[in-house]
Amino acid sequence: MNNLGTALLNRFERRGNLANIDRAISVEEDAVRLTPHDHPDKPRYLSSLGTALLTRFERLGNLADIDRAISVEEDAARLPPHDHPDKPRYLNNVGTALLNRFERLGNLADIDRAILVREDAVRLAPHDHPDKPRYLNNLGTVLLTRFKRLGNLADIDRAISVEEDAVRLIPHDHPDKPTCLSNLGSSLFTRFKHLHDVASLNNAILAFSAAARSSAGPSSVRLRAALQWIRCAHLIPSESLLNAYALAIDLIPQAAWLGLPLQDRHRELLVRAADVVRDAAADALARGYYNTAVERLELSRSVVWSQLLQLRTPLDELQSRDSTLANRLRQVSYELEQGSGNDMIRIEMKNDIKLSLEEQVGRYYGLAMERETILSEVRCLPGLERFLLPKTVSQLAPSAHSGPVVILNASQYGCDALVLLAESDDVLHVPLADITYDQVQKLQESLNQLLSENGRVLSPMDRAIEFSPINRSPDESFKLILSVLWKKVVRPVLDALALSTPNAGELSRVFWCPTGPFSFLPIHAAGLYDDADTGPKLSDFVISSYTPTLSALALPSHEGTTANTMCLAVVPQPASDGLTRLPGAQIEIGHIKTMLQSSPSTPVSLVESIGTVDDVLTKMKESDWIHIACHGVQNAHSPLDSGIVLAGGRHLMLRDVIKLARRRGGLAFLSACQTATGNEDLPKEAVNLATGMLLAGYGGVVSTMWSIKDSDAPEVVKSVYEQLFQDGNLPDYRQAAKALHYAVKRLREEHNVPFVSWASFVHIGL
Structure with a gap:
């Protein structure tokens, strides 16, 4: 039952489904209840339950979970004798739970006690214990936390001392080495900010740079270290700044695309990475490296922007070319990212056999070498020579x-x-x-x-x-x-x-x-x-x-249509959505129908959707162009849920659109509000349905940056389609930008509408 709980917890951490963590807690409670008090595995089952409760607290913030996590972790730590090899681990876990509650409630008694139990964990662990560096590192973390709250210099000095011990003890290629170095860098940087001690800042730069340059450890940890290195290097003249930016740029694809769940902390990391890429471009420009600046910015937009939305990754193309290589790379990368020495669950699932520091290094080194071998194989494939590398300006x-x-x-x-x-x-x-x-x-x-x-x-x-x-x-x-x-x-x-x-x-x-x-x-x-x-x-x-x-903007390898005719799908606002009617939507569709009827030789067939989500998705896949005249919605908290309101109040969401596998090309005309609007949770990235349409395969998109007036849309639509279909031939979606340009110009000049009405219309893509 405990093992089942562990597996459920693993699946929750991978997929984020709350039902998994709830069930994990339930079966681990059963394991604890069914195990006699004097059973040798009782502490382990209690600790597993505490870990699951803490995980749910981190996700939902329910104080009852953290209180109970502390209680069961304390029970786990009390049961074994002092010379039990797992006693330090249980004590360390108590400290973790107490630290979490302190960070939520700010009760000093919690942080004081967290320090005491972690001191006990360090004292009880033998010098050659494989987890000794981790216990030292964790003790430094709670000391740093208390220093930030109280400002006692003894705490920050001791935090630096124990974190230096952790760095010394841990082997060079151990996967936890970057974490220990980063924590040491954080303590040194904090000391610098408090005392303005330049020596501490220089040492912080050394620690962060060593963490970022490490050949071991999760790429997300090393990227965070690189970002901290950049922050420090900007404070004093430092020749290392250029190297720091370059390394951060190299680490972004590794941290972003691995197929890991985009939990909040990972998403936040990528937002900060996007900021740093723009700073890196500015630094390159200041040095006269214009090509480098462009390459860095494109990397930011194509990797960070996509990953924030959980969109396409470089792995998609590889999957279509060589699924075996793609699957190997996905699995090895996942193990590298998750398989650090901090992962107690992984150790427990290894039949309770603890790996020594040297064994942990060997296992991780083998994974890293395997990943490099796979990447070498991938880059031998035609067209994938720069897989996970920035595109050059010439490309x-x-x-x-x-x-x-x-x-x-x-x-x-x-x-x-x-x-x-x-x-x-x-x-x-x-x-x-x-x-x-x-x-x-x-x-x-x-x-x-x-x-x-x-x-x-x-x-x-x-x-x-x-x-x-x-x-x-x-x-x-x-x-x-x-x-x-x-x-x-x-x-x-x-x-x-x-x-x-x-x-x-x-x-x-x-x-x-x-x-x-x-x-x-x-x-x-x-x-x-x-x-x-x-x-x-x-x-x-x-x-x-x-x-x-x-x-x-890359040209499609083939046109959106392979015949001499094309299909245009129209989606007027459904009658059953329960929202305010849009008279203008029917006028728009009428304009399109009238135009085609007046020119029967135009090789365009018109199909009208019934307005359900499934039907619209089918029409998008089967037709060449699509015109949507409905209510639009931009979800301020979940970009993937932004989209179009259809029949029954259901939404055609961005997450639905990006899953489409349609041929490249064609026009998507989104005559709806806010389809090119930004998102308040991602204030530095334009995340919207319009750009999602490009990823779905459309060559160009007409959209709106904010809400539009219902009476304005038909005027723009009529003018755009008249220009696109004026010669009776097969229309070219690449002329949509020109048609929109003159349609908006006419709306502004002839109808004398306010700025808020005409400036919303935009064209995206080819």
Whole structure:
């Protein structure tokens, strides 16, 4: 029964299903109850129950769980005699539970007692005990915690001392070595912040760098160490900063793609990694390494952005090419990430045979070597030569085949534009010297406030919303935001591209790839909108599209349609969803039908969905284009649950869309609110349904950055489709950006709608 509980706990930690942890606790309670008090395995069963209760507390925060975890761990520690080999482990577990409760409630008695029991664990463990370094390291952790609360220098000095002992005792290639080094670095850095002792800071850098460079240990631990190393190296002149950034960049794919559950701590790590990648790009730019900056930013967008959403990983392509290699790599990587000496569950499942320090090192070294062997085999496959390595600029340059691609980097160390041109492997660097990261953030915050005041963000789900009366004109606020974007962001880029005068003829395309807070600003609408509306505007110079990554602009290997006809699926708002009706949705569909009927020679067949989730997914898979005119919803707390409201109030969610396996190409027209909106939980990444459509295989997407007015959408839809279908031939989805450009221009100029109405419409992709 105890073993069953352990297996259930393992599955919970892998998949996060609460039913598993609840059942694990239940069967472990039965194991404890059925075991006599004097049975030699009673302490182990109690400890297993305590571990499961603590795990559930960490997930749900129920105080009853942590109180009971402490109680059963104390029972486990009391039962064995002092010379029992497992006594130190049980005492250490008591300390872990007490530390968790202290961090939740702040009761000093808990942290004092945690220190006492962990001191006992260290004292009782023989010098050659395989877990001695871990007990020393854990004692240092609680001493550091108490120092942060009380500021007693004796605590931080002792924490450093015992953590140095842990580092000395643990072998070089042991999987726990990076953790011990990182904890030592944290204590040294804390001492520096308290005393401004430069020697402590230098030693912290040495500890963090050694942890990050380690050949052993989970990649997530080493990435955290690299991030701390960067933080420290910025505080003093340090030649190690360039190496720290480079190592962090190398570790991101390893920490991100391994197929592990994206628990909160892992997700948070990747958000911080995205910040650091932008800082790394700024550092590379300051050194004149423009290509390096682009490669780092693309890595951030293609790995971090995808993994935050649990989207496609590099393993998907390998799986389709060689499933045996993919499965081997997945399993070995998982064991490397989870198989540290801290994993008591793994040790217990090895028939209670404790591995010595040397045996643990040998096992981990074997796994690491096997992973390198597998990676070497993978990189021998055609097209996978740089598997889990950043793409080079020469590989990324073809992304600019339809027009310049402008990456907007926002870092606390500077804002810059990086331009890729199809005819050149050289990156054009445009410093955005007149705007700072804080100013970009303030622009984003101002826009959010403006939209909220106008009812455009307050409601999580709407398309037919009416404007709320306010005391000031929102257009004036929009003018200010768009003028700042024009003067400080867009105009410098246009000047660098020699686009200084409006083009009276055919406009060229520009693809914007914004990062950080730039991701939530309407770059496409930048301009000077004076009272006479005669000021320069970006739309006078170019047709703007967005892209989440450079790789997303790669040309498909084949067209979305293989015949001389195409199928367009339309999804009008279903009648049974219980929400406000959208008269405009039916008008949109009517425009499309009328247009096709008036041109019977156009080789397009129209199919209409019944509006259920299953039917819409089927239509998406079977049709070439799709037009959705429904209520949209952006889930502020779970990006994967954002999507479209369909029949019966059910949602077509981002998590459903990204599972589609459809042929590449075609247009997705999302005439719904907030389908290109950002997410408050991931404030530095644009996570939405529109970019998910690209991952599902669509070549281009028309979408909205915020809520739209129901009467505006039909005007835009009519104009876009008239342009796309005007010659009676098979339409090209790659002309959608141009069609949207002129449709929005007409809406703004002829219908005189406010900024909040027309600036929401955007094009993403090719």
